[in-house]
Amino acid sequence: MEIIVEYFPLLLKGAWLTVQLTVTSAVIALVISFVIGLSRLSRHWWVRALATIYLEFFRGTSALVQMFFMFYVLPLLGVTLSPFLAGVIACGFNLGSYGSEVVRGAIQSIGKGQREAAHSLNYTTYQRYRYVLIPQAIPMMIPPFGNLLIELMKLTAVTSLITLSDLTFVAQIIRGQTAMTLEPFLIILVMYFAIASVLVGFTDWVASSIAKRRGMVPVKVN
Amino acid sequence: MHWDWAVAADVLPRLLAGLMVTVQATFVGAILAYALGLGLAILKMSHSHPVRFVFYWLSEFIRRTPLLVQLYFLFYVLPDLGIFLSPFLAGVIGLGLHFATYTSEVFRAGIENVPKGQWEAARSLNYTRAQTWTRVILPQAIPPMIPPLANYLITMFKETPLLAAITVVELFNAANIYSNSFYKYLEPMTLVGALFLLVSIPSAYAAIWLERKYARQH
Numbered sequence: 001m002e003i004i005v006e007y008f009p010l011l012l013k014g015a016w017l018t019v020q021l022t023v024t025s026a027v028i029a030l031v032i033s034f035v036i037g038l039s040r041l042s043r044h045w046w047v048r049a050l051a052t053i054y055l056e057f058f059r060g061t062s063a064l065v066q067m068f069f070m071f072y073v074l075p076l077l078g079v080t081l082s083p084f085l086a087g088v089i090a091c092g093f094n095l096g097s098y099g100s101e102v103v104r105g106a107i108q109s110i111g112k113g114q115r116e117a118a119h120s121l122n123y124t125t126y127q128r129y130r131y132v133l134i135p136q137a138i139p140m141m142i143p144p145f146g147n148l149l150i151e152l153m154k155l156t157a158v159t160s161l162i163t164l165s166d167l168t169f170v171a172q173i174i175r176g177q178t179a180m181t182l183e184p185f186l187i188i189l190v191m192y193f194a195i196a197s198v199l200v201g202f203t204d205w206v207a208s209s210i211a212k213r214r215g216m217v218p219v220k221v222n
Numbered sequence: 223m224h225w226d227w228a229v230a231a232d233v234l235p236r237l238l239a240g241l242m243v244t245v246q247a248t249f250v251g252a253i254l255a256y257a258l259g260l261g262l263a264i265l266k267m268s269h270s271h272p273v274r275f276v277f278y279w280l281s282e283f284i285r286r287t288p289l290l291v292q293l294y295f296l297f298y299v300l301p302d303l304g305i306f307l308s309p310f311l312a313g314v315i316g317l318g319l320h321f322a323t324y325t326s327e328v329f330r331a332g333i334e335n336v337p338k339g340q341w342e343a344a345r346s347l348n349y350t351r352a353q354t355w356t357r358v359i360l361p362q363a364i365p366p367m368i369p370p371l372a373n374y375l376i377t378m379f380k381e382t383p384l385l386a387a388i389t390v391v392e393l394f395n396a397a398n399i400y401s402n403s404f405y406k407y408l409e410p411m412t413l414v415g416a417l418f419l420l421v422s423i424p425s426a427y428a429a430i431w432l433e434r435k436y437a438r439q440h
Contacts, residue, residue, distance in 0.1 A: 060426065061418040064383040065394055069415060072407045150286060157288035161387060168291055181298040189287045189295065196286030 004183055007174050014170030015191050021087055021156040021166060022195070026149060028092025029099050033145075036096065037103025038129070051100070058097035064158050066090045071162045087159035095152045102144045106137035139210050146203030150196050157192070167191055229409040233400050237413055240396030241421075247314050247392060248379045254318025255378065256371065259325030266330055285323040290384050292316050297388040313385035321378055325371060332367040333359065369433040376425045380418065393417060 039051035058066065067090035070081055081089065110133050118128040160169035167188045174184040265277040284292070296312040307315065336359050344354040386395035397410035 056423055056426075057419070060380075060422040061415045062380045062383045062394065064386075065411065065414050065418060068394075068398070069411050072401070073411050076408055154286075154288040157290045158384070160290070168288065168294070171291070171294070175298060181302050185291060185295045185299055189283075189291055192287040192291065193283055200286075 003174075003178055003180065004187065007170075007178075007184075010170050010173070011167070011187065011191070014165060014167040014188075015195070017164065018153070018156055018166045018192075019195065021084070021091065021159060021164070022149075022153045022199075025088040025091035025095065025156070026152055028088060029095040029148070029152060030145075032093060032096025033099030033103050036100035037107070040100065040104045041107060043125075055097050055100060058094050063090060063094040063155055064161070066094055067158060067162055083159070083162050083164045086162060087156070087164055091152055091155050091159070094155065095148055098148055098151070099145065102141050102148070103137070106140040107133050109140065110136050139207070139214075139216070142203060142207045142210065146200065146207075149199050149203065153196055153199060154192070225412075226406070226409060229404075229406045230413060233397065233406070233410045233413065236396045236400055237393060237410070237417060240391060240393035241417055243310070243390065244379070244382045244392040244394075245421075247310065247317065247382050247385060247390070248375065250314040251317030251321065251378050251382075252375050254314060255321035255325050255374065258318055258322035260329050262322055262326035263329035263333070266326060267333070281323040281326060284320060289316060289320045289381060290387060292320055293384060293388050309385070309388050309390045312388055313382075313390050317378055317381065317385075320381075321374055324374055324377075328367050328370045328374070332363040335366065336362050365436045368436055369429060372429045372432050376422055376429060379422060379425070 036051045036054055039047050040055070042048050042051070067086060070090050071083065071086040074081060074086075107129075114132055114136065115128065118132045123132065156166060157168040160166050160172065163169075165173075171184040171188045175181055178184075262277060262281055265273055266281065268274050268277070293313060293316040296307065296316050297309065300307060300312070340358055340362065341354065344358045349358065382392055383394035385392050386398060389395075391399065394414055397414045400410050401407045
């Protein structure tokens with residue numbers, strides 16, 4: 001028990017890095033979700049094709065392979081990324097591909113009448129998306145985005161394999177130094193669960209506050 | 223850094239051997255995930271409140287924590303408790319258990335989406351419990367489950383590289399071992415990515431085809 005107390009600051013530091021990794025890569029993933037998701041709806045075939053290639057590449061290969069590629073292979077091609085940068089780019093690019101399908105699906109599910117109404121009001125394409133389609137699609141995106149956020153948080157554990165000292169890495173350090181196995185892994189499992197539960201609560205809060213502002217019934221996440 | 227075909231040719235047989243392990247782990251893990259998921263779904267729909275509560279939160283706990291840590295747990299903690307598993311076995315159990323929490327939701331939704339009238343009709347026709355399940359409920363519940371279950375198979379395939387962390391020599395680890403022995407990183411890792419795409423893109427289109435096929439019937 002006293003060993004755990006001794007290592008607790010290290011565990012907290014690991015948890016803080018996990019949170020930083022999650023938040024940073026979530027921002028990257030969110031931007032990519034919209035860029036790729038909207039590009040998939042473009043009227044130019046080559047924009048759609050590029051977005052589809054991106055999507056199939058990042059959704060079709062394993063996140064761990066992408067991360068190792070960025071960390072070990074890119075330096076050979078002259079691009080050197082810090083472990084943190086390689087980690088958040090791999091996590092963000094990977095989850096961004098899944099998120100782009102959420103964005104595309106939600107926008108495509110908006111009724112035809114809304115598009116026609118925008119046309120008949122002579123809206124430009126930008127106005128149609130900005131004022132008609134995206135605002136209506138956002139509430140539908142929140143629950144699947146919440147699930148992806150949990151996936152993203154879990155994916156950050158993999159960054160321990162590219163030398164980042166996140167929670168998982170700290171548990172391995174404790175295991176190496178004390179030969180204890182049950183305690184460190186059990187503790188970090190509970191810590192991951194706590195972080196994930198905060199993220200679930202956050203998603204519920206976002207969903208309900210959007211719904212409240214618009215006077216609708218919120219879509220429950222779980 | 224230039225692409226060296228000799229290195230590629232040298233590493234490819236090892237990667238294909240690794241791919242075999244990856245495919246085996248995927249299928250064994252998936253069978254476990256489907257079986258455990260069905261059990262978990264039934265428990266989560268139990269009439270007893272405590273049973274529902276315990277299995278709901280157990281499932282959420284597994285779902286909200288990383289597979290990698292769960293694999294470490296199975297690999298490092300169980301031997302201390304006197305349970306010795308081979309890395310492959312620990313890996314597929316981890317995969318199966320983790321994805322059972324996802325498939326259980328597919329089973330639950332599939333069963334709950336059968337309209338209540340179907341249960342009542344089976345009752346009024348005096349069907350036994352077994353007949354109700356095998357003749358009425360499951361034939362209607364299973365087809366819509368197939369596309370999402372197939373999608374989880376593809377997801378599990380892409381998660382298998384995590385098994386490398388507990389020393390299973392699957393596709394990714396085969397490349398990694400080669401890279402570390404010969405200091406060649408470009409060809410092995412690129413080929414691993416290419417092999418993943420080669421399997422997962424056709425599988426994804428097969429899953430879309432399944433989805434269309436079963437969507438048409440409903």
